[in-house]
Amino acid sequence: MSTAAGLSVRLVLVLPGGTPLGVTAPFTLSPDADAGSDQDGDWREAPAVITAARGALGITPTLLRLARVTPRDGGRPEEVVYVAEVPERPNLALYDGDAALIADARLRMAWAKPGGPSRYLVWAQAALAAEGIAVTGEPEQTRTWNLSALWRLPTDIGIVWLKAVPPFFAHEGAVLERLQAFAVPRLLARTDDAVLLADVPGDDRYGAAADTARRMIDLLVGIQSSVDPSTLPPMPHWTPTSLTPAAERTLALADDVDAGDRASVAGLIARLPRLHADLAACGLPDTLVHGDFHPGNLRGDDDRLILLDWGDSGIGHPLLDHAAFMERMPAAAASRLTTHWASAWRTAVPGSDPERALELLAPYGALRQATLYRGFLDRIEASEQIYHAADPTTWLRRTAALERG
Numbered sequence: 001m002s003t004a005a006g007l008s009v010r011l012v013l014v015l016p017g018g019t020p021l022g023v024t025a026p027f028t029l030s031p032d033a034d035a036g037s038d039q040d041g042d043w044r045e046a047p048a049v050i051t052a053a054r055g056a057l058g059i060t061p062t063l064l065r066l067a068r069v070t071p072r073d074g075g076r077p078e079e080v081v082y083v084a085e086v087p088e089r090p091n092l093a094l095y096d097g098d099a100a101l102i103a104d105a106r107l108r109m110a111w112a113k114p115g116g117p118s119r120y121l122v123w124a125q126a127a128l129a130a131e132g133i134a135v136t137g138e139p140e141q142t143r144t145w146n147l148s149a150l151w152r153l154p155t156d157i158g159i160v161w162l163k164a165v166p167p168f169f170a171h172e173g174a175v176l177e178r179l180q181a182f183a184v185p186r187l188l189a190r191t192d193d194a195v196l197l198a199d200v201p202g203d204d205r206y207g208a209a210a211d212t213a214r215r216m217i218d219l220l221v222g223i224q225s226s227v228d229p230s231t232l233p234p235m236p237h238w239t240p241t242s243l244t245p246a247a248e249r250t251l252a253l254a255d256d257v258d259a260g261d262r263a264s265v266a267g268l269i270a271r272l273p274r275l276h277a278d279l280a281a282c283g284l285p286d287t288l289v290h291g292d293f294h295p296g297n298l299r300g301d302d303d304r305l306i307l308l309d310w311g312d313s314g315i316g317h318p319l320l321d322h323a324a325f326m327e328r329m330p331a332a333a334a335s336r337l338t339t340h341w342a343s344a345w346r347t348a349v350p351g352s353d354p355e356r357a358l359e360l361l362a363p364y365g366a367l368r369q370a371t372l373y374r375g376f377l378d379r380i381e382a383s384e385q386i387y388h389a390a391d392p393t394t395w396l397r398r399t400a401a402l403e404r405g
Helices: 046-057 116-130 172-178 210-226 240-253 259-270 272-280 318-327 331-348 354-378 382-387 391-404
Strands: 007-014 020-023 027-029 062-071 077-085 140-145 148-155 158-164 187-191 194-198 287-289 298-300 305-307 314-316
Touching: 007 046, 027 046, 046 062, 046 140, 062 116, 062 140, 062 382, 116 148, 116 158, 116 187, 116 194, 172 187, 172 194, 210 287, 210 305, 210 318, 210 331, 240 259, 240 272, 240 354, 240 391, 259 272, 259 354, 259 391, 272 354, 287 318, 318 331, 318 354, 331 354, 354 391
Parallel strands: 007 077
Antiparallel strands: 007 020, 007 027, 062 077, 140 148, 148 158, 158 194, 187 194, 287 314, 298 305
């Protein structure tokens, strides 16, 4: 159980071939690991769990996936249970567990299955060797969840990152390949659902000050205004009219949206064709959209920023990236940054009206966010849906508020 000392964790252990071994006794993450943060909380990060397991149980597991979360008041977990892989049966007491926790699931990601991590690591070592790069130490697992798995690989050229992604983000490698002339991570190799990336020095820029935020906006606008969408790989294409079926389904499945908000969102959906025409009249062409543009997805220092995580990217109105970015900004700064963003696009496309486009996009952008999270829920297994379960409703309510003005 969770106490003031930290968060309770248990592991359901399996061998690489899938043989179940049993469930460990509970162990505890430190209080710091049970604290919320912009980075989603350390209990969702592999190193915190692996370090605690090593100290408490004497094993170094590979985490496959989140199996169960027991919530408590306030929204933080009471206990978390992971399925984890070990190379051999450990010398410790194991207990019978719920067979459903290790049963296969149709939507399970490849890295979340027994033997999956080793297959990615074997590919990574071979791909690096083909580039004349040698892995010089043990890989470190840094994250596993429904949208990606991440390992830190020490090599003779420095740190390399192995990132695996789900099928609906599989275009990320090809997008990065197309953008290598811009401020994105250096791509060393890619396959259908994984990339190898050179390390990016500096820090993730959560909590960016206003001057840094302006640099982030300029970086994004510079990429968007320079890249011809016809040169991009196959990827999602977002327009108001194409959003209609997904928006209708998202609203239909949101049982906890009240009647007033539901009517406002339905009204927006009904006018999406007209909105499409009104946006076109603002003069900004559809281009590359990052899809998850916020300060934490930029890394660097005071001299250079690199834009990370292109798995959510697609083609659509360039200002669709505005809503998620401003969600992370203080209200006073957001107004000034929006003015800066509009000015950058007026410079990039003379005669355009980005202010009018932002006004039109506000409810549509929120509605698109709701459909994206609904799409995640439709394509990930049930035990992992805790990460996104509340998001469609949150964004539908925001859509309704923006639609009402």
